[in-house]
Amino acid sequence: MSPKFLRSLQSNRPDLPEAEKDPLYVQSLGRAMQVLSAFHQTDKPLTLQEIATISGVGRSAVQRMVFTLRAMGYVDRDPDDRGYVPGLRILDHTLDFQRLNPVVVKAAPVLLELRRMARERIDLSLWDDLRLVYASRLQSKREILSSTLIGHKVPLFCTSGGWAILAHLTDAEADALLTRSDRTQCTPKTITDIKQLKREIAKAREKGYAVAHEQILSGEIAMAAAILDANRRPVAAIHLAASLAEWSPEEFEKQFAPLIIQAARTVSRA
Amino acid sequence: MSPKFLRSLQSNRPDLPEAEKDPLYVQSLGRAMQVLSAFHQTDKPLTLQEIATISGVGRSAVQRMVFTLRAMGYVDRDPDDRGYVPGLRILDHTLDFQRLNPVVVKAAPVLLELRRMARERIDLSLWDDLRLVYASRLQSKREILSSTLIGHKVPLFCTSGGWAILAHLTDAEADALLTRSDRTQCTPKTITDIKQLKREIAKAREKGYAVAHEQILSGEIAMAAAILDANRRPVAAIHLAASLAEWSPEEFEKQFAPLIIQAARTVSRA
């Protein structure tokens, strides 16, 4: 019904069977999920109207779907403010993901061990096209930021994890990803120049891990190593982040590089 | 199409509008989500057949839906083992929930402050009928268990959080919930006798918080206070959990009770 959006659903999924070519092969389920996804683009409860316009689905249809979603607990009414919000039942699927995703499962004990030894913040993020999606977080002693940001996304091009992953791709692939990226600065120090980025990636390729200085958050230094699948393709990254107030870049790197390499390798092997 | 399941979707949602009465008012979206929910009942990748039988949806329909869900990223193929697993895109909705749920949002800073003062594990769980669903977790110094168990569920009847919530209901309501509960022991110390449970609830009602000794996990002591909505109805609980190796029950209670009461009250007020 909304051809552009249907097309967009299918981009960047070259591994799908042939019928993919036909946009209409995405059934009404697509519209329904698009309704649920309307919440991605807001930070306050939504009315039916708003959901309809954001998702590009007709008002009536939205009303039916929201009704159903509400009956199932995927959508709730906001008690105070008037409008709808995502419902509790969503977390059931979150748990399914965490329990069943092979990388997350295999990484869990390794991350714990890594945190035990490093005593800094450890993250696991999964690669999704131009972004990394955080799937697990082990907090360090004092957490400053939002509690548990499972599902948070960071750009591939300006994070240690992104560099670590790009380092395991061919130059052509990495290039393509970098140029497709929306390279806007996160901090004043964020590197956006492709030449410079490629230098960082080359460094990462050589060392087996990447280090990012204040690329995404001022005052933070991060290190990451990529996790590979059975075909030696990168699928995820383990991050270790610390405060520049406590570590000099040299110490930081020297201290943790062996640990993180070891951790990533442990998770990678079949 | 599967009347029994459709009915079940609508139970325990008395706040829904009238058309609820008609099971068929749950459209095919219901079937689709049931397909996604098939993963709730497994701990390994599923084949189409298995999804079909678990969800009670026809093989063909499952294939179509899984195809669509895969195109959108809600389902992935397991790389090694043959079968399907929940996909990354689910985490997008997790984040939406965390960003938009009023209780989670309002509680976040309070939880951080509470952890800063208590230096023990802090959880926020939301009440969903007979269970509590964990929505946020702040880890303590050494985490033993699974990393981030957002979405994990614990029974209402045998947790400090559950007691805290039951304490804010009428006796009749609490009774109904307790009798409906599947009261099987989690640990040898888990209380299953309704009389005893009601005593615990009465204690909680009096003190304003509940304490549970090894009810769900041996060696763990937990304390919780309920979060109320605008109508003074409980909707969530803040938990504080620690090891019995480090605390005597008396010290534990004395130390943390004022903190947790204060925290819960802060989140509760409009």
Added chain:
DNA sequence: CCATTAAGTATCGCATTGCAATACACTTGT
């Protein structure tokens, strides 16, 4: 206090589209 706008809800009929049935391609084990 009535007019007005906007939100949520419900109804209905047509044609869209989802689904059962079916067949095929591919892998695996006997």
Added chain:
DNA sequence: ACAAGTGTATTGCAATGCGATACTTAATGG
């Protein structure tokens, strides 16, 4: 080589989703 079990593709009928429409509250404002 066959059988059993995967995933995939096609097709036609009728179930059902959706647009159009109208009703009910609730909130705003003259």
